[in-house]
Amino acid sequence: MDLTYKNDKDRFGHLCNNQQFADIYFIFKNDKEHQRIPAHKLILSVGSDVFKTMFFGSLPTQTDEIEILDVEPDGFKALLKYLYSQEVQINPEIVMSTLYAAKKYNVAELELFCVDFLEKSLTANNAFLLLNQARFYDELELAESCLKVIEKNTREALDSDCFIDIDLGTLIAVLERKTLQVFESDLFEAIFLWSKVECVRKELPVTPENQRTVLGRALSLILYPLMTFKKFANGPVRSRLLTDIQVTKFCMIIASKTNSMETPRCSTNLALAKTPExxxxxxxxxxxxxxxxxxxxxxxxxxxxxxxxxxxxxxxxxxxxxxxxxxxxxxxxxxxxxxxxxxxxxxxxxxxxxxxxxxxxxxxxxxxxxxxxxxxxxxxxxxxxxxxxxxxxxxxxxxxxxxxxxxxxxxxxxxxxxxxxxxxxxxxxxxxxxxxxxxxxxANSNVDPEDVLVRSFDIFKSN
Incomplete structure (x- = not known):
């Protein structure tokens, strides 16, 4: 029998997720399935000082099973694949969980691969998906990169399939940006659709009252005075998400404008909502x-x-x-x-x-x-x-x-x-x-968001 191996990939790669010679097992539990992934302490310790301390430090673990609570199974498997064979097998769906696993177990090379992958694959179509995951895994730099892509391509990002799947915190983080290249009526249409989907996710009847509840503060972050009367009437008024008092106050502000078109959010002088057209x-x-x-x-x-x-x-x-x-x-x-x-x-x-x-x-x-x-x-x-x-x-x-x-x-x-x-x-x-x-x-330059006097939440707070 020929036992000659060309490199470590051939030597140890076949042992990845293989019970042969395994001396440690990682347990993953969730509502749908229970996974028990075999591994080998020595191989893991060679590629990660975190595993080295865990298994061979001054206080090594005494159990042969370790439950993992904060890493997705697919991301952990990608980490193991790299430690065993130096192969990087990631895709847009697991790259964030793989990045988190690489950071947690201090595998710098894999972390760099993940960051490079994200930088090359970040587009308007997946920006909301990656932003949602970046916020979940506390990847602040990546989150900011996603927000910049969304700012420049807001309409395309809102039209992507990923948008309706984001959480409320991510939605609010986007609506707080004052340089979004989008018309306010399009933003409202997007959050209106999101609120319907969120009601279904929470098993609530899709009613204006429930939509207001799931939107929370997000509803007040739409800058309604930037719309034209026609857009305001066809969107927010028809949706019944605003109270009669709110509709009246916004109409008074819109009536004071002389612009014939919607004012872009990314234009200056939002404090007066009278940016010259x-x-x-x-x-x-x-x-x-x-x-x-x-x-x-x-x-x-x-x-x-x-x-x-x-x-x-x-x-x-x-x-x-x-x-x-x-x-x-x-x-x-x-x-x-x-x-x-x-x-x-x-x-x-x-x-x-x-x-x-x-x-x-x-x-x-x-x-x-x-x-x-x-x-x-x-x-x-x-x-x-x-x-x-x-x-x-x-x-x-x-x-x-x-x-x-x-x-x-x-x-x-x-x-x-x-x-x-x-x-x-x-x-x-x-x-x-x-x-x-x-x-x-x-164009919008050096506008302090806190100086925007017409911010919608002022009217919401007064009701």
Missing amino acids: VHLKFNYLTHLIQKQQHFIDSFAFSQPVVIVGFALHTYLMKDKSKITLTLKDSLQPVFDITQCNDLSSTSLELPIILSRPFVINSSEIYTIETQIEKLSDCDLAPQNCLNKNYGELNCVYCGRYNRYQVAKMAVMEHIKPLNMNSVDYFNFIKCSGIISQIIFYE
């Missing part, structure tokens, strides 16, 4: 714009802003034609949106409202690609598209000034409190002429 309008010598189906524009802002929509000139678009707009940063497409031009033939602009607010970083160049499905039969733009009262905005393209005339000032009084001229904070790097407006808010 800025419409940066451009007026072009439209007869110079080439009649084509594909347009490319590049731009940059000198300060962070939150873009919520665009408007496009419609004179090149055939009625009922599909329009696809793709926004890209320097690395890859950020998102795309397809909309039908179903406006009347006299409409000069087609509004494109984004499904979520998007933060534009200062001095970074972004590209917008616009694809028109069908061109109109008209060769020239209507004369009222032109405005000769605006001077030329110098937009450098290939070392030359851009040939189009655009507005030097944003055509809206909300720009005045910002005390900035458009040429001071915005620049077209490449301008096709198809974009007629950029709708945005000033």
Whole structure:
């Protein structure tokens, strides 16, 4: 019989979870099953100083069975697999319990493997799953990494299957973040769905009263005054989760706003809930714009802003034609949106409202690609598209000034409190002429959450 082994993996790997020569057993008990995992003290002690002290220290354990209460069986098995064969066998479902086991038994190499795995696999689709587990296992750095991914991709994370499975503490931790790139109505819709699922988990009838109970403080962390009347009426009011007094007070605050769209949570001046909605309008010598189906524009802002929509000139678009707009940063497409031009033939602009607010970083160049499905039969733009009262905005393209005339000032009084001229904070790097407006808010910077006077819990506390 050939007993030659090439390495320790061949020598000891087959003994993992094998009763042959086993001298210690680890017991796992739960409501569904009872597991008894065999192991070998010497092999475990070679790879872990915690096991070495446990079995061969000054006060070694005297029993051949040890019950494990704080580690999941699959995570413990992954730990044993590594100690026996130096093989790492982890997946998204067990990586957190494996990381916890590696930290508990001081197996640094496996811990690093788990952290690397998490960093590479963290996405908007699994951020809530990993955040829930990170909070459970007290992995603060990982939890913060998950929160940052959720902040930047809030809508995608809320739409993931993992969201409805989180606990209340995790939900509150997310709602307390003031830089979520999402509209408040979408946040409310998400917690409304979560409350229904939570009622079922707790075996409670799904009623507004029980939904309020399972949501607890989370219900007061929605910033209702940031919504429009329409969104507030179709969401919170219709859900019946708010009292009549709360609805009345929020309506009074919403009525004091002049914005036509929802204010993003990640915009500034939340203390007043009156963050200016800025419409940066451009007026072009439209007869110079080439009649084509594909347009490319590049731009940059000198300060962070939150873009919520665009408007496009419609004179090149055939009625009922599909329009696809793709926004890209320097690395890859950020998102795309397809909309039908179903406006009347006299409409000069087609509004494109984004499904979520998007933060534009200062001095970074972004590209917008616009694809028109069908061109109109008209060769020239209507004369009222032109405005000769605006001077030329110098937009450098290939070392030359851009040939189009655009507005030097944003055509809206909300720009005045910002005390900035458009040429001071915005620049077209490449301008096709198809974009007629950029709708945005000033980005959230250095806003202390405790200074947000309109926080919903103030109204909840007063009832």
